[in-house]
Amino acid sequence: MASPGASRPGAASQRPPQGRSSRQDKYSVLLPTYNERENLPLIVWLLVKSFSESAINYEIIIIDDGSPDGTREVAEQLEKIYGPDKILLRPREKKLGLGNYVIIMDADLSHHPKFIPEFIRKQKEGNFDIVSGTRYKGSGGVYGWDLKRKIIRLYRKEVLQKLIEKCVSKGYVFQMEMIVRARQLNYTIGEVPISFVDRVYGESKLGGNEIVSFLKGLLTLFATT
Template identity: 60%
Template structure:
């Protein structure tokens, strides 16, 4: 194991008070067991449900060296949450994941192991290769996600099997460069990150993961997001 590496998990949150204690407990468990140096940066966007109060309590329980709070006054979007989080990150690797329990922290040691195999710039958790999969989605959601992924593959040839997922490990400097080169917002942002990575010649590894639909709270994918996604893909197709 490479003891020089430190891993920063960026957890953007909005109304995740029920999920946050579970995800943080699991992160603490798997990092402690694997022996890697780590920190968890929680970026709460002014959640009205008291997510930040929960985060403060978790910081008190687990310690300020592991739980770092970098809240913002209101909801400003995923891309800017990552930029905000990276500024405070002391790790040389950054792990991006959702706080809603759809990404299980048990896969993080596998992402790290994969990265170390060939010194990959990026390692993706993929639902669409090996024994990866999606659980808890109805047929419509599965069709939308698979369809989105397929159309992206055909139009943009990203060189990765799952471009819409958001469970990823990046070298810190690679992530900074990609974020600053991306124009997209929302769901297309994750796709553009991989398209830009291919343009810059970054190496990409993949680890099969199982994705479980959110445990508590409302899913954020609706008709307007799908329309936004289609516009975004066509924009990327026209400009990359």
């Protein structure tokens, strides 16, 4: 199998020059939510602040999974406050947004949006297809964190679309399979050390049944790759 850092045939002609950011670049942040009524206003405010201070073109797409706690109503208010060009409500299974880059992160404040400009710088410096946050590099850390899913990644949109087509896993294994498939397809992957923090409000969605499903999914993934 080729190295993760290997170039794909024809990839150079499809990418902008290394380290150079196009003024047309736009970043679509996908925020999956379920019962995040308390966290959502704060994460959106921090995202808007981070993008605005760095003069980054962005949109935030809130993908609610039928939350019964009023998350959707809060999202609708945020859309009015910041404008429908910046905050969008989308049900699942819709398009990935208008940006040529897509950022996927949790809405529970386990990832601070202040790291996003560093993700963008890393992508431009290495011309990476994917940039993933990791607590195993450099100064990354973890506070109040256990074995729950904590994912923040930046993708070229066309790369993410291809990976979604290739992946067969569901739930918590899906994000792991994305990286496995990315390496198989020789997509380049950069890493940024970040600190993870346990959720501010609410409880984790990962219960006993989800853990069992996660382990079963891992076994299936290892058996098919």
